[in-house]
Amino acid sequence: MPHTLYRKRKSVWGLTIISNMGKIILTGDRPTGKLHLGHYVGSLRRRVELQNSGAFDKIFIMIADAQALTDNADNPEKIRQNIIEVALDYLACGLDPQQSTIFIQSQVPELCELAFYYMNLVTVSRLQRNPTVKTEIQMRNFETSIPVGFFTYPISQASDITAFRATTVPAGEDQQPMIEQTREIVRRFNMIYGDTLVEPEILLPNNAACLRLPGTDGKAKMSKSLGNCIYLSDTPEEVRSRVMSMYTDPTHIRVEDPGKIEGNTVFTYLDAFCKPEHFAAYLPDYNSLDELKAHYQRGGLGDVKVKKFLNAILLEVLEPIRTRRKEFEQDIPAIYDMLKAGCETAREVAAATLNDVREAMRINYFDDSELIEAQSNRYKTN
Ligand code: ATP
Numbered sequence: 228m229p230h231t232l233y234r235k236r237k238s239v240w241g242l243t244i245i246s247n248m249g250k251i252i253l254t255g256d257r258p259t260g261k262l263h264l265g266h267y268v269g270s271l272r273r274r275v276e277l278q279n280s281g282a283f284d285k286i287f288i289m290i291a292d293a294q295a296l297t298d299n300a301d302n303p304e305k306i307r308q309n310i311i312e313v314a315l316d317y318l319a320c321g322l323d324p325q326q327s328t329i330f331i332q333s334q335v336p337e338l339c340e341l342a343f344y345y346m347n348l349v350t351v352s353r354l355q356r357n358p359t360v361k362t363e364i365q366m367r368n369f370e371t372s373i374p375v376g377f378f379t380y381p382i383s384q385a386s387d388i389t390a391f392r393a394t395t396v397p398a399g400e401d402q403q404p405m406i407e408q409t410r411e412i413v414r415r416f417n418m419i420y421g422d423t424l425v426e427p428e429i430l431l432p433n434n435a436a437c438l439r440l441p442g443t444d445g446k447a448k449m450s451k452s453l454g455n456c457i458y459l460s461d462t463p464e465e466v467r468s469r470v471m472s473m474y475t476d477p478t479h480i481r482v483e484d485p486g487k488i489e490g491n492t493v494f495t496y497l498d499a500f501c502k503p504e505h506f507a508a509y510l511p512d513y514n515s516l517d518e519l520k521a522h523y524q525r526g527g528l529g530d531v532k533v534k535k536f537l538n539a540i541l542l543e544v545l546e547p548i549r550t551r552r553k554e555f556e557q558d559i560p561a562i563y564d565m566l567k568a569g570c571e572t573a574r575e576v577a578a579a580t581l582n583d584v585r586e587a588m589r590i591n592y593f594d595d596s597e598l599i600e601a602q603s604n605r606y607k608t609n
């Protein structure tokens with residue numbers, strides 16, 4: 228049974244309206260490339276589980292093209308081309324348009340208007356403190372030339388989340404500062420204008436290795452921008468070559484040498500993907516990941532054996548995704564139709580929230596007969 232929340236909202240007429248709000252998910256990805264294992268463990272796998280659990284009343288999945296343009300303004304073609312790639316990856320992983328509304332951010336202009344109002348509620352210094360944006364600015368060498376749109380994208384993200392009255396945002400750890408920023412905006416908005424917006428919560432992966440999956444090069448995060456990814460649609464050969472050249476422990480030179488687990492990407496990936504049954508299937512000499520780790524740490528276990536094990540697991544995970552993707556690739560126009568329908572649904576929902584926001588901010592002049600009457604009374608001469 229869907230769990231239902233009730234929320235109070237004051238109207239301009241001073242009445243209190245009780246609105247029936249459900250458990251709602253909003254999450255998404257930037258169409259800057261195909262989706263990779265980091266997306267999968269950080270958010271995508273969970274979204275599909277939550278969708279299939281039936282515990283949520285509404286699920287909105289956004290392809291964040293407008294946000295992607297904030298640091299790709301000179302390359303709109305890249306964003307345009309990748310919309311379909313992200314949509315294919317979604318469908319291949321099991322997101323189902325019958326249960327989840329999949330839409331494209333730029334097609335819901337209400338989001339821009341909300342962001343414009345929220346900008347008044349956030350200071351420049353607060354934006355400057357956002358650790359994820361700080362890292363991203365460094366990564367993109369933006370220090371002296373940060374586009375305003377990029378700098379303010381946490382505010383735009385707050386409008387994406389609140390427009391759908393999302394209660395839950397399944398995302399990786401890098402999104403935590405964005406959700407915190409959104410919560411602050413919601414509290415400030417509700418304090419100034421009355422209880423209107425819903426405060427969301429982030430739903431982080433429950434496995435530490437998935438909070439921020441490192442890249443195959445051992446760098447802190449697998450990221451399209453860093454070119455250290457295994458993509459969900461990579462061929463088995465591509466996956467194998469990525470796995471076999473993965474960063475491990477540079478001091479583990481000979482098989483007999485003791486090896487380190489910490490910071491060893493292959494073991495981090497095993498933490499993220501390995502299940503007990505994988506041992507019987509692919510590495511029956513061991514019973515558990517702890518046993519495998521202990522052997523590696525005391526020496527006598529080579530990287531190649533561990534990498535082959537990881538490769539077998541990743542093949543098992545990725546094979547059904549790749550097969551489903553191939554099927555969806557056969558009818559691309561149907562995917563654009565699905566996205567178009569999703570945009571229409573999303574727009575209706577966002578427009579309803581925007582109406583509430585305008586009403587709360589008292590900029591709904593023409594809907595407010597009381598205002599018109601009061602102003603006319605002021606000018607009536609007896
Ligand atoms: P870009 O480099 O364009 O920013 P990205 O690879 O960081 O792309 P996003 O579209 O910014 O991907 O992220 C989409 C979602 O995937 C977010 O919820 C984010 O937390 C999650 N995510 C991305 N990379 C990882 C990762 N390496 N580990 C865990 N979650 C991740």
Ligand code: MG
Pocket residue numbers: none
């Ligand atoms: Mg990112």
